Amino acid sequence: MNTALWTEDKALTRAVLELDVNNHAGVMSHVVGMFSRRAYNVEGILCMPVGSGATSRIWLLVNEEARLGQMQKQLEKLEDVLAVRRHEADHQVFERLEEFFR
Amino acid sequence: MPTRPTEILTGAQITVRLIERQGVQTLAGIPGGAILPIYDALSQSAQIRHVLARHEQGAGFIAQGMARATGMPAVCLASSGPGATNLLTAIADAKLDSVPLVAITGQVPRSMIGTDAFQEVDTYGLSIPITKHNYLVNSAEELLEVIPNAFRLAASGRPGPVLIDIPKDVQNEAIEVGAWPQPGNADEKLAPEAALISRAAALINQAERPILYLGGGVVHSGAAEAVVALAEKGGLPTVMTLMALGAMPVDHPLSLGMLGMHGARCTNLALDECDLLIAVGARFDDRATGKVAAFCAHAKIMHIDIDPSELDKIKTAHLGIAGDVNAVLRMLLPEIEPQLRVRWLSRVVCLKAEHPLRTPGIDDPRTHYGLIRAVADCLDDEACIVTDVGQHQMWVAQAYPLRRARQWLTSGGLGTMGFGLPAAIGAALAEPQRTVVCFTGDGSILMNVQEFVTAAEENVNVKIVLMNNASLGLVTQQQTMFYGGRIYASKFNAVPDFIRIAEGFGLRTVNLDDEDDPFAALGAALRSRGPMLIHASIEPHEKVLPMVPPGAANSEMIGG
Ligand SMILES: Cc1ncc(C[n+]2csc(CCOP(=O)(O)OP(=O)(O)O)c2C)c(N)n1
Numbered sequence: 126m127n128t129a130l131w132t133e134d135k136a137l138t139r140a141v142l143e144l145d146v147n148n149h150a151g152v153m154s155h156v157v158g159m160f161s162r163r164a165y166n167v168e169g170i171l172c173m174p175v176g177s178g179a180t181s182r183i184w185l186l187v188n189e190e191a192r193l194g195q196m197q198k199q200l201e202k203l204e205d206v207l208a209v210r211r212h213e214a215d216h217q218v219f220e221r222l223e224e225f226f227r
Numbered sequence: 228m229p230t231r232p233t234e235i236l237t238g239a240q241i242t243v244r245l246i247e248r249q250g251v252q253t254l255a256g257i258p259g260g261a262i263l264p265i266y267d268a269l270s271q272s273a274q275i276r277h278v279l280a281r282h283e284q285g286a287g288f289i290a291q292g293m294a295r296a297t298g299m300p301a302v303c304l305a306s307s308g309p310g311a312t313n314l315l316t317a318i319a320d321a322k323l324d325s326v327p328l329v330a331i332t333g334q335v336p337r338s339m340i341g342t343d344a345f346q347e348v349d350t351y352g353l354s355i356p357i358t359k360h361n362y363l364v365n366s367a368e369e370l371l372e373v374i375p376n377a378f379r380l381a382a383s384g385r386p387g388p389v390l391i392d393i394p395k396d397v398q399n400e401a402i403e404v405g406a407w408p409q410p411g412n413a414d415e416k417l418a419p420e421a422a423l424i425s426r427a428a429a430l431i432n433q434a435e436r437p438i439l440y441l442g443g444g445v446v447h448s449g450a451a452e453a454v455v456a457l458a459e460k461g462g463l464p465t466v467m468t469l470m471a472l473g474a475m476p477v478d479h480p481l482s483l484g485m486l487g488m489h490g491a492r493c494t495n496l497a498l499d500e501c502d503l504l505i506a507v508g509a510r511f512d513d514r515a516t517g518k519v520a521a522f523c524a525h526a527k528i529m530h531i532d533i534d535p536s537e538l539d540k541i542k543t544a545h546l547g548i549a550g551d552v553n554a555v556l557r558m559l560l561p562e563i564e565p566q567l568r569v570r571w572l573s574r575v576v577c578l579k580a581e582h583p584l585r586t587p588g589i590d591d592p593r594t595h596y597g598l599i600r601a602v603a604d605c606l607d608d609e610a611c612i613v614t615d616v617g618q619h620q621m622w623v624a625q626a627y628p629l630r631r632a633r634q635w636l637t638s639g640g641l642g643t644m645g646f647g648l649p650a651a652i653g654a655a656l657a658e659p660q661r662t663v664v665c666f667t668g669d670g671s672i673l674m675n676v677q678e679f680v681t682a683a684e685e686n687v688n689v690k691i692v693l694m695n696n697a698s699l700g701l702v703t704q705q706q707t708m709f710y711g712g713r714i715y716a717s718k719f720n721a722v723p724d725f726i727r728i729a730e731g732f733g734l735r736t737v738n739l740d741d742e743d744d745p746f747a748a749l750g751a752a753l754r755s756r757g758p759m760l761i762h763a764s765i766e767p768h769e770k771v772l773p774m775v776p777p778g779a780a781n782s783e784m785i786g787g
Pocket of ligand 1: 616669694700
């Protein structure tokens with residue numbers, strides 16, 4: 126499929142969330158569990174430690190639904206989630222990663 | 228800061244010391260291998276009284292009773308594995324009703340985590356979705372941060388349960404402790420935006436048919452006085468959710484009592500007519516709203532809540548204010564124009580007269596409503612009223628004249644049978660000067676019946692009023708009304724002798740069925756001190772009415 130088209134298509138329906146989180150064994154469960162128990166699918170996920178490793182950054186690719194605002198507020202309530210930023214689907218992080226999924 | 232000599236302490240001793248520093252006097256739990264170091268340290272505490280429950284779910288609900296009665300975080304303890312899993316229901320219940328609870332569980336030593344060791348379960352993983360936050364503690368050092376933080380989180384903002392899982396080797400690890408952290412207390416309350424307050428005042432001042440809709444958040448934030456003041460100044464008829472009962476005295480002229488599935492017709496009909504709904508610390512639960520699209524369909528919605536994620540979750544608010552409801556209401560109050568609202572209030576009076584709550588038999592203590600009224604007539608507002616879950620719970624919610632915030636403890640969000648007895652014990656432990664009445668059913672009481680002996684051992688002033696209909700009444704009611712009368716698995720063929728059961732556990736008893744003057748017998752029982760079972764048979768066919776069928780609009784009530 127034409128990459129430009131793919132991106133355009135996704136831009137209409139997807140969003141990217143960028144989370145700063147504490148880095149310990151349970152954090153991923155907290156974040157992913159929040160989506161699964163509210164029946165909201167996560168399409169893509171990326172996580173790497175940043176700086177000294179005390180915190181990590183999680184990138185989530187999600188469908189843009191009416192409930193996304195609610196999901197963002199629920200994420201902000203998690204104690205280990207330090208910040209949540211919302212981007213458009215054409216954010217580079219997942220686009221560049223596509224290469225590894227061909 | 229004066230330098231204190233450092234001490235060498237184990238993780239267990241540190242845990243106990245930190246709990247003491249939180250001011251905790253009483254906690255409940257059951258020991259087991261993985262939490263024995265903490266129990267050993269606890270045995271040396273001069274401050275803390277440990278109440279030995281007979282099932283960890285009982286311990287969880289005893290702690291909940293203390294927390295609900297006082298508003299302060301309360302503590303329960305359990306061992307690893309089955310001890311921890313037994314706690315889960317009480318923790319989930321605390322989450323849904325926003326009760327500040329600190330649950331401490333023992334865990335297998337860190338070197339054995341992940342090996343399927345004896346009594347190892349993933350307590351951390353299991354508790355993620357049912358806690359506000361949880362911890363798996365990695366070192367004794369960490370406890371100094373985690374424990375005060377757990378208390379702070381449990382009490383801050385929208386309260387809730389926090390779990391701390393402590394591996395046994397962390398409990399045994401000895402470290403040097405120099406300085407102690409400050410006890411964890413609730414964070415500063417979220418201040419509302421001033422501009423929103425003026426807009427809110429304008430909406431209220433301009434509304435023709437406003438209704439104030441109170442939820443449990445009013446109780447949590449200590450806003451009962453402020454809501455009554457607001458209602459009186461603005462001329463606002465007021466409805467309450469199950470969780471808010473007591474926030475406004477039910478016999479206040481502006482009170483319309485409980486809304487929703489088992490609310491009075493006049494209450495739900497008034498909501499249908501309102502043009503402004505002022506939701507305060509309420510979360511538009513489906514038992515309150517019925518079919519959401521039809522709930523206050525013609526009204527503007529104003530929503531005040533400390534939890535921003537509640538705003539716009541179920542119903543989009545025309546004006547949402549994130550903030551502590553007590554703080555918001557106190558800012559709002561001076562901007563409210565005093566109103567008589569003659570037309571709307573006389574319309575409400577008219578609805579009340581035409582469609583009141585019907586309570587047949589209320590003067591006869593041998594009926595369900597009559598028994599509830601008789602109990603109320605023997606007590607004053609200082610009594611604490613606890614329930615289990617089922618028909619009896621709804622009848623008490625409808626008919627008991629609740630007039631004080633925190634007078635009423637019930638499992639609302641999770642609706643957990645078995646809540647009543649241990650929660651009542653907890654309330655009585657926290658506030659020994661009160662008479663605590665637990666209304667229960669013959670189904671619910673059996674779910675934590677073992678706590679009878681805890682009540683006897685602690686000699687708490689709990690009066691258990693058992694409304695015995697030899698059935699899972701609320702289930703029978705639903706089968707009668709919505710499943711073609713096919714009564715299945717909800718009638719008990721074998722009914723235990725509850726009097727002998729209670730006596731066997733060491734409780735005094737009275738069977739109102741055998742009394743010529745049930746009212747006098749009830750009065751004598753309620754005036755006596757100490758735990759007691761008050762047994763009363765009630766008609767098995769009685770229903771909770773009116774009732775909104777599940778999924779229907781509140782205007783489609785049946786009966787009543
Ligand atoms: C732990 C639990 N299991 C099942 C239910 C479903 N349920 C709700 S009410 C009810 C019947 C309660 O019976 P009882 O305590 O005798 O009260 P009654 O309705 O007869 O007054 C049941 C089974 C529940 N709420 N909680």
